[in-house]
Amino acid sequence: MMSIQTSAVPAQRQQVTEPKQQQRFRPGRAGLALLGMVAIVWLLANLFLAFGYYPQWFGSKIVIAIVALIAGVGGAAVLFTFLNMFVEALPQRMSLSIIPYAFLLPALALVALVLLYPAVQTINYSFANSDSTAYIGLQNYQTIFTDSEFWASIVNNILWLLVVPAVTVAIGVVVAVLADKLSATGEKTAKSLIFLPMAISFVSATAIWGLIYAYDNPGSPQTGLLNAIWTSFGGQPQTWLTIETAKLNSLLLMVILIWLQAGFSMILLSAAIKGVPEDTIEAARIDGATEFQIFRKVVIPQVRGTMITVFVTVFILVLKIFDIVYVSTNGAYDTNVIANLFFNKLFAASEAGQASAIVVVLLVAVSPLIWFQIRHFREEESAG
């Protein structure tokens, strides 16, 4: 066993705990560890490829899942053990400076493989043809920028971005504040039920709201809740998701997302509001402030940071909104959005080049947010 020396370790300790031979390079051990690493990576790669090539070997899907789980977690543990063994066999000074990178390497390699490398490759493909076999310059960008569907999608996306994050934060604040005034049981129940849609997929949510927006011919009983209410006030039944006037159909789809995300917003804001020091509220109350003044002048300024966090998180989600539009209208009736346009270019039209160009536009759109997140993180680090 080897101990780690840093300046934080008291000097007398170093004399006690450092047997001299452990500081030397042990090539045998290092070689063995290296061999172990190569072997485990080779074994895991082959096992996982075998799941792909010969699924019939394993009998059933559940067996595959269990073997993959054990191999994935166990293999990672063995890999880290060999990695650690290798680093510890190095001369001590070298070992100390390498070990952090050894801990980081597997995770960063995975991120690089599925996010960084593809990001570069996608930019590359955006200059290539529909099956990524030859470069065609800026033609993909020309095609998408002259496509009216692209601009309609951009307009819709901007509308989503203007409405959904703001409304989600607003509902979250209202619910969090009001729930705080309920009894403990009441608060718990109400929050649970409003939070519940977080567990529901976008596809199921669209199915759920499909029942609400359902249409039946005039004269027959309306099974859609919205049309039932509408006709009971004397209106004609409407096919709600085809109404482009005032972007009503897009707004109705946004309702689905707000319904899903309000719980997330409420949970974060509720935690923040409960963290507001009671004495600041008490002081305002003694000064004769009304409940609404306390809320606006005392509570809101102290939870502004969380409000921004929720806003940005939902904003990022909305930028990439896909499922709801895809399964409800697939972009028809002027409801298209960027991510759905991308999916149809890639999946239905097999236009990998244009699809890549659309992703690059999306990537450019989120890049200010990367900067924002980094700045936000730095502020929190220096504050905390």
Add this chain to the structure above:
Amino acid sequence: MSRSLMRDGRPRSFVAIITMVLLTILWTIPTIGLLVTSFRSRDEAAASGWWTALARPFTQDWTTANYVGVWTGSDMGNAFLNSIAVAVPATIIPIMFAAFAAYAFAFMSFPFKELFFLIIIGVLVVPIQVAFTPMLNLLGPNGLGVSGQYIGVWLLHTGFGMPLCIYTLRNYMTTLPRSVVESAKVDGCSHFQTFWRLIAPMSLPAIAAFATLQFLWVWNDLLIAKLFLKQENTTVIVQLQQLLGTQGQGQELLTAGAFITMLLPMIVFFSLQRFMVRGMTSGAVKG
């Protein structure tokens, strides 16, 4: 109940009670509508709104035929197995890799540490759509030739979940007392031993929190499953999406199918809600 209301001398707020009751009903009605409709026959569901069935629960013909039909007829049973086979490994595997990285970020100092962590934060924002064309090529016939199999989806979910997992675990680990690591060091423990014996067990709440969120995200995902799994390996969510496309015949199966896709996430939600809340508050808000 009234005692907890009085803890700071506040009167019972009727505005809050009424508004919250209304909001809660508003938020619950859509799901109840789905649940009720899923137990009605096609003719019944077409003849009247689901709320009328609730008004006369004893004369309504309740049926489980939709569930039987969707489970056997449209392959939802097979898809349910697929969803489990996709979601469980894709939830657990990233944790192993991320925990080591989080440990390095939380307790070690090394050159370029901040740069690496800023990359993780930046990658959190990158849309996953960037990965699709290159990964389809890499896993497809011109690459590894494993398209349509689980492995591609595990790989993608592991990679996509990694930044958030590192971020959440690192934020949690920085709240652990540093003296734990310091004294382990003094006792001659290597970082590897400190990780296994102390930090990993102490981080279990954060690990459970991330696992809950990742499970819901993987289970509920449409995009990756649709692009990277072949039909016989596909998940319940893709099955449901295909049901949504059908008009007329078989439409009554939709509600039952939707409820089947929600069943496991709901169980996870109600049993692990505590962890989920913690995951959200520690992932997005510091502390």
